[in-house]
Amino acid sequence: MDQVRQRAARDQKRLDSGAVTSPKDLENLQHEIASLAKRQGDLEDVVLEVMERREAAQERVAELTSRVEAIQAKVDDAVARRNAASSEIDAEAAAVTKERELTVADIPADLLKLYDRIRAKEGGVGAARLYQRRCEGCRLELNITELNDVRAAARDAVVRCENCGRILVRTPDSGL
Helix, strand or coil, X not given: CHHHHHHHHHHHHHHHHCCCCXXXXXXXXXXXXXXXXXXXXXXXXXXXXXXXXXXXXXXXXHHHHHHHHHHHHHHHHHHHHHHHHHHHHHHHHHHHHHHHHHHHCCXXXXXXXXXXXXXXXXXXXXXXXXXXXXXXXXXXXXXHHHHHHHHHCCCCCCCECCCCCCEEEEXXXXXX
16 A cells, blocks of 8 residues: 555656656556555555454454353363362262271171172162161062061061062161
8 A cells, every 4th residue: 555655646746746748648647646546545445444354353352252261260160169079079988988987897797798799789779778668779568478577587687678689777667
């Protein structure tokens, strides 16, 4: 664009200086000056359009940057909450493990071995409460024969569910 301005200024100087004497050269020079003025206008329009597009792009960049920052803040918050929850779970697991160690210290080794074997086989549950004649492990009601066997068993005897094999824990709510 500067080249067009310089050339137009130079041609205008030539025209103003009177150095061009021929009418044809004078006409050509005037035509060239008019052509350069039109070209300069066209270039200025292009520059304005580019500047507008650049401004719109910068606004879009600012908007997207703001959105990215907001999303990153949410991600950071979620990560912090996840880490806090993970720490709580780890602390709870450690407390439960310690509590289990204290509890199993009083349980006979053969009963603990049976419990652990059933627990491994039954998806983490080795014993279930007998509640109103129903095993809470498999949720099935014991039939009358099974109930009579449980009633007849000694208080310290290990009784198992016929359906799922879990150790039945008898309580006053067992329905015996």
